[in-house]
Amino acid sequence: MVKQYESRAPAYGIVARTLHWLTVLLIAAQFVIGWTMPGVHKDTQPVGLIAWHLGVGAALIAVMVLRVVWRLTHRPAPDEALPPLLGVVSGITHFLLYICLLLVPLLGWINASSRGWTVRLAGVVPYPSLSRTGSPFGHAMGDVHGILAWVLFSLIVLHVIAALFHHFVLKDHVLQRMLPNAGSSRDSTHNR
Template sequence: MKMQSFDTNTRRYATGYDGVARLLHWLIVLLIAAQFVIGWTMPDIHKGTLPEGLIAWHLGVGATLIAAVVLRIVWRATHRPSPASVSPFFRVVSHITHGLLYLALVVVPLLGWANASSRGWTIKLFGVLPYPSISPTGSSVGHEMGDIHGYLAWVLLVLIGLHVAGALFHRFVLKDDVLQRMLP
């Protein structure tokens, strides 16, 4: 398939993802980076811990991440990019990796949300719009979701590493335009 491109200031851009998809992609990248930094530096959560300081920041960034991921999924479902010109093998690997990334981007925040709900904490988008509770306060299952949330966050980090490695492989080894499809 022929990929359309144009030159602006001698920089080449390949068609693929539109501006909204790229914006949401990079917003999610920033939010996840913030979540990992906050998650690694915030205090441990125990019974009776209040959602203050870095924990409150983690909840707020998480609420924003949930909204951004939902928007990204809706946008992706309704605005398909032109397919990349890659071999069938790389297309399958790409679909599997992206599918696992989307799954982790949904499951990890949902587990954190369930854990917060079980602690009686309200998650608010931009500190204003409250999300509903998705597990009862005091739920032992909701508390366990917090542990699983932490473990799966590491899985998400590995998937992100594979995603970045794949993009760099395309750029520096295959020397194709796959990486440029997501660059502004």
């Protein structure tokens, strides 16, 4: 039998919730595009789904920079009722999610630069090149990008399972704290 506890931490603030769900939408779009776009080869041009993949990746980088800045300047309220082991596992999982959410698009950007492609935010604002055209390092980062995308996918699955475990097994309010309709009276600057 799983011991129940009652979460006493306040709901995440509107900014944290908005950035979280925007990240979810971008990642979902990115995985769908990534799985359906044609393979990238030596002479591939950044058009069609590949252009969309670059654009969504650029947006994801921008959102993740905002999330990291927000997280560093708005410390989350700890859930003191959370059992210590769950707190450690949660902290490690969130840390790894942030690392992968930053690294995967960054490595894709490096790879795009090595192909001579320009990554643009909203199709307008160009990001600087992170590797020279033809760079073997930049090309290799494309392979690492693909591998880490699967690691990120696995972490997301773990994250979703944990949220559902909290909701259906522990029957606490951890999941509700991040839902868009979380009570404004309990809002804080909580962000992960």
